[in-house]
Amino acid sequence: MDKPKSFQWKGEPIAAEPTIRQVPAEQPAKRRRRPRFRMRFRIRLRYVFLAMFVLALWGAGAGWKWYQSLDIGKLALPVAAPTELLDVHGKVASVVSVAKTEPVPIDKIPMSLRHAVVAVEDKRFDDHSGVDLTGIVRAAFRNAKSGASAEGGSTITQQLAKNVFLTGEKSFKRKITEAAYAIKIEAAYDKDAILGMYLNQIYFGEGQWGVARAAKRYFGKSVQDLTLPESALLAALPKAPSRYSPYRNPDLALERRNLVLAMMRDEGYVSDAEYRAAKAEPIQLRQGNAEGNGLLGKYGSFADAVIDEAIDRYGFTERDLMAGNLKIYTTLDPTVQEAMEKTYQDDGLFPAGADGERPQSGAVILNPHTGGVRGIVGQRGEHVFRGFNRATQLTRQPGSTFKPLAVYAPALMQGYNAESALYDGPLDIGGYRPENIDGQSHGQPSLRDALAHSWNVPAVWLLNEIGVTTGWSFAKKLGIPLTAEDKNLSLALGGLSHGVSPLQMAQAFSAFPALGKVTPAHTILRIENAEGEVLAEAKEEAASVMPAGKAFEMTQLLQNVVSDGTGKKAAISGRPTAGKTGTTQLPDTPEFKGISGAKDAWFVGYTPELVGAVWLGYDRTDGSHYLTTSGGEYPAMIFQAMMSAALQGEPVSAFKNPGGNQHVQNTEPKDEPKPVKQKEPKKEQKKETGKEKRKNNKGKDKH
Numbered sequence: 001m002d003k004p005k006s007f008q009w010k011g012e013p014i015a016a017e018p019t020i021r022q023v024p025a026e027q028p029a030k031r032r033r034r035p036r037f038r039m040r041f042r043i044r045l046r047y048v049f050l051a052m053f054v055l056a057l058w059g060a061g062a063g064w065k066w067y068q069s070l071d072i073g074k075l076a077l078p079v080a081a082p083t084e085l086l087d088v089h090g091k092v093a094s095v096v097s098v099a100k101t102e103p104v105p106i107d108k109i110p111m112s113l114r115h116a117v118v119a120v121e122d123k124r125f126d127d128h129s130g131v132d133l134t135g136i137v138r139a140a141f142r143n144a145k146s147g148a149s150a151e152g153g154s155t156i157t158q159q160l161a162k163n164v165f166l167t168g169e170k171s172f173k174r175k176i177t178e179a180a181y182a183i184k185i186e187a188a189y190d191k192d193a194i195l196g197m198y199l200n201q202i203y204f205g206e207g208q209w210g211v212a213r214a215a216k217r218y219f220g221k222s223v224q225d226l227t228l229p230e231s232a233l234l235a236a237l238p239k240a241p242s243r244y245s246p247y248r249n250p251d252l253a254l255e256r257r258n259l260v261l262a263m264m265r266d267e268g269y270v271s272d273a274e275y276r277a278a279k280a281e282p283i284q285l286r287q288g289n290a291e292g293n294g295l296l297g298k299y300g301s302f303a304d305a306v307i308d309e310a311i312d313r314y315g316f317t318e319r320d321l322m323a324g325n326l327k328i329y330t331t332l333d334p335t336v337q338e339a340m341e342k343t344y345q346d347d348g349l350f351p352a353g354a355d356g357e358r359p360q361s362g363a364v365i366l367n368p369h370t371g372g373v374r375g376i377v378g379q380r381g382e383h384v385f386r387g388f389n390r391a392t393q394l395t396r397q398p399g400s401t402f403k404p405l406a407v408y409a410p411a412l413m414q415g416y417n418a419e420s421a422l423y424d425g426p427l428d429i430g431g432y433r434p435e436n437i438d439g440q441s442h443g444q445p446s447l448r449d450a451l452a453h454s455w456n457v458p459a460v461w462l463l464n465e466i467g468v469t470t471g472w473s474f475a476k477k478l479g480i481p482l483t484a485e486d487k488n489l490s491l492a493l494g495g496l497s498h499g500v501s502p503l504q505m506a507q508a509f510s511a512f513p514a515l516g517k518v519t520p521a522h523t524i525l526r527i528e529n530a531e532g533e534v535l536a537e538a539k540e541e542a543a544s545v546m547p548a549g550k551a552f553e554m555t556q557l558l559q560n561v562v563s564d565g566t567g568k569k570a571a572i573s574g575r576p577t578a579g580k581t582g583t584t585q586l587p588d589t590p591e592f593k594g595i596s597g598a599k600d601a602w603f604v605g606y607t608p609e610l611v612g613a614v615w616l617g618y619d620r621t622d623g624s625h626y627l628t629t630s631g632g633e634y635p636a637m638i639f640q641a642m643m644s645a646a647l648q649g650e651p652v653s654a655f656k657n658p659g660g661n662q663h664v665q666n667t668e669p670k671d672e673p674k675p676v677k678q679k680e681p682k683k684e685q686k687k688e689t690g691k692e693k694r695k696n697n698k699g700k701d702k703h
Contacts, residue, residue, distance in 0.1 A: 070177075070184050083326040085303055088333050088372070088525075094298040096307060096321060102212035104223050106196035109211060112228045114195060115269035116235035120260045122156040123267060126191060130157045130182035157182040159238075160198045163319075203319050204234060205241025206385045218246070220286030228274065229281040232260040242318050246283050247384050254283055299337050300383035302376045305392050305503075306330055306523045314527065314536040326535070329525040331372030336365050336610070339645035340375045349638050350380065350616070351629050359627065360619050362390025363638065364502045364521075365612045365646060368510035371519030371540050373503070374610065375646070394615060395499035399582030399631065400454045401602045402494035404554060405478055405508050406471035407463045408451055412550045413474075414466050418448040418557060422458040432489050434460040451557055452565030454581060456493055463492040477545045478508035478518055494582060502613035505604045510611045512555045512578070515548035515658055548658040555655050562605065570605050570636035572644050575652055579605020579639065581631035586621070597626040603635035608653045610646060614638045 087093040106114075118125045124132050132155050154162070161181035185194060204214035211234065215223045219230050226234070236256040237244055246253035258279050265275040306328060310316040320326075340363060343349060351359055358380060365375045378389035411420075424442040427434060434456045436442075442455060450458035463471050468487050475491070476482045481504070485497040507521040519542040526537040558578035561567045566581040582602035586592040601616040614635040618625040 070181055083321050083328060085299075085306055085332070086327060086329045088331055088374075090329070093330070093332055093334055094300075094303050096207060096303050102210060103200045104196075104210070104212045106192045106199075108224050109196065109199060110224060110226055110231060112270075113199070113211065113223070113226055113231035113234060115267075116231045116260050116264055117195070117199065118156070119263040119267045119269060120235050121159070121238070125156050125195070128155060130155060130184075130186035131179045154178070155182060156198050157185050157194055160194065160201070161185060163201060163203070202238050203241060203322060204237045205245050205318070206247065207322060209322075216286075218285055227278075227281075228270065229257065229261070229278045229283075232264065232278065233257040233283060236260045242386065245386065246285055247387050250283060257283065299332065299334075299341075300385065301378035301389055301391060302330070302332050302337060302373075302523065304378065304386050304389050305373070305376050307386065308389075308392065309523050310527065310536070313522075314524070316527075316536075325530045327528045327530075329528070330523050331367070331370075331374060331525060332523070333374040333646075336375035336646040339648075340365065340377045340642045342645060343638060343642040344377050344380055346641070349634065349641055351627065351634055354625050357618070357625060359616055360390055361614065361616045361635075361638065362392075362394055362502050363612065363614045363642065364391045364506045365610050365642065366503075366506050366510065366521055367609070368513045368606060368611045369519070371507065371510070371521050371542075372525075373521055373523045375642075376503075376523075388619075390502070390615065392501055392503045394501045396501075396600045396615060396617065397496060397584045398494040398500050398505060398604075399584040399600060399602055400456075400459075400494060401505060401580045401582030401604045401631070402475070402496075403451065403454070403459050403492060404512075404558060404580055405475045405480065406491045406494075407459045407466075408447065408557065409512075409546060409550070409554050410470050410474040411447070411462055411466050412553050413546055414470070416447055416462075416466075417553065418446060420447045421445070422447055422450050423461045424450065424455055424458045427457050427461060429460070429464055429489060432460070434489075434493065448557055448560055451580075452561050454561075454566050459492040460489050463489060474545070475508070477543070478511055479520065480504060480508055494584070502604075502615050505602070506611045506613040509579075509604050509606055509613070511545050512551050512558065513606050513608055513611065513655060514542070514551070515656060516546040516551040517542040517544050519543075552655065552657055552659065558605070559655075566630075566632040567603065567605065567636055569632060570603055570639045572607065572640055572647070575607050575647065576655055577605060577607055577643075578655075579603060579636075581636060583627075583630040583632075586626055591623045592626070595623065595626065597628050598630060599626060601627055601629055601631045601633070601635050603631050603639045605639055605643075607643065607647065608655050609650065610643065612639050612643050614642075 082095045084092045085094040085096065122132070124134065128134075158178050158181075162178050165177075165181055189197070200210045200212070203209055204211070204217075206214075206217050208214045208217045211223050214234055214237070215221055215226055215230075218234070219226065233246065233253065233256075236253065236259070239256075243249060244253050244256045261270070261275050261278050264270045265272060270278070307318065307321055310321055310328065311318065321328075344361070344363075350361065353359060361377075361380055363375075363377050364373060366373045376389070376391045378391045378393075379387070421444040424436070424445055426441070436455045436457055441457070442449075445453075445455065445458060447458075447462075450462075468489060468491060471491055472482055472487050480496075480500060481498065483497050488495075503521055507518065510521075511518045520540045522538050522540055524536070524538055527535045529535055555578050558580060559576060561581070562571050562577045562579055567579050570579050570581075571577055580603070582600075582604070583598045584600040586595060586597050586599050599617060599621045602614065604611075604613040606612065616629075616635050616638070617627060
């Protein structure tokens with residue numbers, strides 16, 4: 001009978017049948033293999049450690065052999081041979097440093113200088129053995145904290161090794177080699193000897209190696225006669241000789257010197273009273289050049305420009321150039337350079353100065369067809385090595401020399417010609433009201449006459465007609481460093497936000513004799529090392545900026561400036577000459593109220609062979625130091641003198657005419673604009689704010 005579905009057993013629990021645990025057959029085998037696996041792993045690990053030990057022994061042996069091969073005998077030798085500058089003919093023309101040092105025994109070097117160098121370069125110099133691990137860790141920590149590589153942790157011994165044995169390559173291998181050299185130097189020499197070698201071979205700037213030459217160059221005295229402030233200044237230089245040069249950056253040099261003095265005080269080398277007294281001392285420098293051979297300092301302004309170009313364009317350091325045993329092939333023409341230097345020695349070509357200060361000047365001559373600079377003079381008076389070069393580093397308003405670049409050349413390309421009638425009368429364009437220097441209006445002068453006499457109103461009117469952006473864009477193509485701030489009508493008169501140098505103006509004008517092509521101005525052709533390997537080479541290419549015919553028209557207009565306009569004193573007898581004058585007014589400030597004078601005077605011109613640019617003015621214009629001349633006077637005379645001498649003996653040639661029988665005076669303009677009084681700006685010229693009006697009032701030009 002079937003058990004009811006609801007039935008449940010209510011008796012004693014039924015005991016469960018015991019279960020037998022089933023163990024997989026392979027489990028014991030696993031337990032047996034595990035010891036063998038561990039054993040094999042341990043054996044292999046031993047082999048690895050043994051191999052590493054063998055490699056370490058081999059590496060140590062190889063490393064020791066490499067360390068032993070490092071030759072520090074060069075420490076007894078002077079620095080490398082100087083860098084030579086070769087002229088355009090391939091002949092050595094100048095030397096930018098001397099391969100000679102004047103070793104000074106350590107006991108002749110004052111303690112003030114030794115302490116200054118140790119304080120600023122290597123505080124733990126007496127405590128380490130060539131490599132300062134503490135300093136490296138400290139520098140790494142500070143760099144990590146600042147997020148930059150501001151400190152390197154190199155010791156004086158490492159710097160000595162780097163300067164004497166190694167290149168400026170930045171690599172881990174170079175740092176290891178530098179450290180090895182430093183350790184070997186420390187094993188061979190005592191601390192005084194190492195410090196003495198460092199001070200006798202380190203580069204102090206201004207072409208000077210070692211403390212003896214540096215002391216003479218900067219202070220005109222022997223090392224043992226250096227004062228505490230002078231010692232601190234010398235110690236401040238090796239970190240960045242160009243940046244901290246007291247000739248080039250006196251404020252930075254003073255700040256750095258005082259930092260060194262503070263570090264000496266903190267290290268206990270000087271008392272607080274000595275620190276305060278030394279800090280109060282001004283920097284007093286020896287003026288003039290250090291002694292050297294016949295080529296040292298020759299053609300100094302040109303050599304300075306070469307060094308700057310090698311640094312800025314090709315990435316060399318000053319020390320690379322000063323002691324790199326290099327050959328720099330340049331575009332220098334000694335005939336042109338000497339003609340310029342002779343011209344600048346003739347005080348009769350320059351206006352008299354005031355209060356014992358004479359007006360300064362800078363000039364450049366270059367080949368318009370290649371861009372090669374043939375000569376540079378960066379100052380009047382004695383040249384200072386890598387001092388301020390007014391031919392290449394100056395930034396001043398160019399005045400009316402800018403009119404051909406921003407106004408007349410672009411206008412020719414838009415259909416205007418020499419006979420085009422322009423407007424010259426009362427003019428108010430968006431609040432900008434230019435005036436002619438003679439205060440007169442000339443009705444409707446031709447473009448040729450307006451340019452020849454350098455009238456301001458026609459130039460501003462014409463720029464507004466062709467469009468400010470048109471003139472701005474063309475000038476920029478010529479290599480003028482314009483900014484968006486320069487897009488205003490004062491551009492017509494050379495009112496720029498940053499100014500220009502004679503080098504930039506010479507390059508810009510080169511487009512006209514080169515028939516519309518501009519090649520970047522340069523002084524370097526190539527740089528080679530002692531083995532003849534080319535390290536850098538110029539690859540400048542000409543850029544076409546305007547049609548050849550229009551460039552020739554511009555030349556004819558600028559020839560008229562010299563023959564019948566403001567540039568008559570620039571005329572070179574028997575040679576076709578073209579050019580433009582420029583003179584900028586004194587600032588409109590209370591200091592110059594009631595004074596009639598000028599701030600800058602320019603002449604930029606050319607012959608078929610050469611382009612020249614001359615600037616004249618005071619380094620600091622004030623109520624007692626300003627010009628009473630114009631670009632058509634002394635600058636034009638300087639141009640005439642240096643160009644005549646530079647071209648003496650050269651055959652006379654004519655400007656190339658790409659159009660055969662083309663003459664600008666007979667060329668009819670396309671869509672001749674009707675001259676009307678322009679009271680409102682064109683759409684492109686926005687209504688100016690008060691700030692813009694003030695900006696547009698700068699650059700008012702005389703002629």
